[in-house]
Amino acid sequence: MLDACARLGGSGNLATHTADSEAGRPTSRAEAGASPLIYRTKLPVRIWHWINALSIFVMLMSGMMIFNAHPRLYWGEYGANLDTPWLVIGNRGTSGFLYVLGIEIPTTGVLGYAQNTANAFPPLVTIPSTYSLADARQWHFAFAWVLLISATLFMLYNIVSGHLRRDLALKREERSLSHLWHDIKEHARLRFPTGDAARAYNPLQKIAYLGVLFVLIPVVILTGCTMSPMLNAAFPWLADVFGGRPSARSIHFLCATGFALFITVHLLAVVLAGPLNELRSIITGWYRLPKERSK
Amino acid sequence: MSDDKSGIIMPAPSSLITRRNALMGGAGLLLAGCDQINASPTVKAALSLGEKATHGAQRLVTDRNALAEEFSRAEMSPVFRQNGNQNPGTSAYNALAANKFADWTLSVDGMVAHPLRISLAQMMSAPRRTQITRHDCVEGWSAIGEWSGVPLGLILKRAGMSSNAKYVVFHCADSTGGIPYYESIDMIDAFHPQTILATHMNGELLAVGHGAPLRLRVERQLGYKQAKYVMRVEAVASLDGIHGGGGGYWEDHRGYQWFAGI
Secondary structure (H helix, E strand, O other): OOOOOOOOOOOOOOOOOEHHHOOOOOOOOOOOOOOOEEEOOOHHHHHHHHHHHHHHHHHHHHHHHHHHHOOEEOOOOOEOOOOOOOEEEEEEOOEEEEEEOOEEEEOOOOOOOEOOEOOOOOHHHOOOOOOOHHHHHHHHHHHHHHHHHHHHHHHHHHHHHOHHHHHHOOOHHHHOHHHHHHHHHHHHOOOOOOHHHHHOOOHHHHHHHHHHHHHHHHHHHHHHHHOOHHHHHHOOHHHHHHOOHHHHHHHHHHHHHHHHHHHHHHHHHHHHHOHHHHHHHHHOOEEEOOOOOOO | OOHHHHHHOOOOOOOHHHHHHHHHHHHHHHHHHHHHHHHOHHHHHHHHHHHHHHHHHHHHHOOOOOOOOOOOHHHOOOOOOOOOOOOOOOHHHHHHHHOOOOOOEEEEEEOEOOOEEEEHHHHHHOOOEEEEEEEEOOOOOEEEEEEEEEEHHHHHHHOOEOOOOOEEEEEEEEEEOOEEEEEEEEHHHHOOOOOEEEEEEOOEEOOHHHOOOOEEEOOOOOHHHOOOOEEEEEEEOOOOOOOOOOOOHHHHHHOOOOOOOO
């Protein structure tokens, strides 16, 4: 998840035609010598990106309010106030703290106690902003459907259209450690691919997207289902897979943290790689290839 | 929600303090805007579609008689915390408790051919089921305990429940701020083999804090459905007209979902 994915969910459509070759496209104003505008992000990818972005934000924000109802996490088959948590966000008076794996970190003003509110997560980041577990659950379980249905359809699209095989799967040469290490170094120097290399996703970017699609989204949905006592009764293997409901809740929270990290790096990468060009490509599909760097 | 922008893009703030104030004001307006969205009846109606979808889908994909997971004694919570109302505290209840509930009776009425009054001694001698299950609170914590009691289905059959009855309502001795606690379940859950009226917990008579002398266990739903201090079981065709009509205290007063399967 810690990669700097330079582009907002482009389809990586490797079609070689540029805008200039498409009659009627408003690209003739591209001045001579400008790098070409390519149609890179297909409509289904763009639609899914935005539906998914909305549902992930609502899920994270309502999820933080749900977490506020019992801001402690456990491993195992049971876990309540008198059992031993591995993570607590709490407060003593007006001092907030985060306790994680035996270490307590003061977090007043951010977690535990912030905005004059003794909630684990402060009003600014929760849905709704004032404490309401019931309302947060309504938001969470309505948008859970949006997330589930859109992710399922997108997954089918990925397979049927070839997007997965063509654009997301790592190419043979990209799978070597030396290649990945090179990509990591390039990202660390904030040197993103240019020219023709920018037509496709780079390896770290692919790994980040694959991680969201095939790890974070499925695991967050399955751990969510594991917390349902009704689904738990019908499908007891769910709790067996995740090691019990409290463990599933912990993993659910870790997935949420993974989404938050992804979003942070993703948005940072968008800003560094040219926010307007990136935004245009995820809204309209059209992307201007960054000019080849002079070596 | 767009109101915040006026706060953030205030013209030429002359000092950092002013700008910060503007930002804080913007955040405040943003929150106010979001809360307006949350309070909108249209939004609430739209979100409740998700609740209906969840209820329908869970009933569709789950076996109606699927049993909640049962555990061994070794897997039980060392301490099973008490929560919610922990003592009805009324003089009537105190009098019953003082006499170890010897004078307590459970009323079974509503749409039944033979209304019943069942004493605690009769409950003790009725066929019973013992199960070690996980109690999942809506807040997110879980505790594993052993429950023993009389299957609700047996009692409803004994009372000759009408086939027109759709719900079973549990009237309780406890109340919050003068509002009595109650809960309700549908017939799928009422006749589920693990749905019992428990007299015992962890091998002992129910403690007052856990709902003595009788507590509902609906093992495939969340904790707030597990009504404590049950005094009366009523079979009804509709939840309309019973208290707030939402089917339970938390449903009526706090907007919690009636179907607590997730």
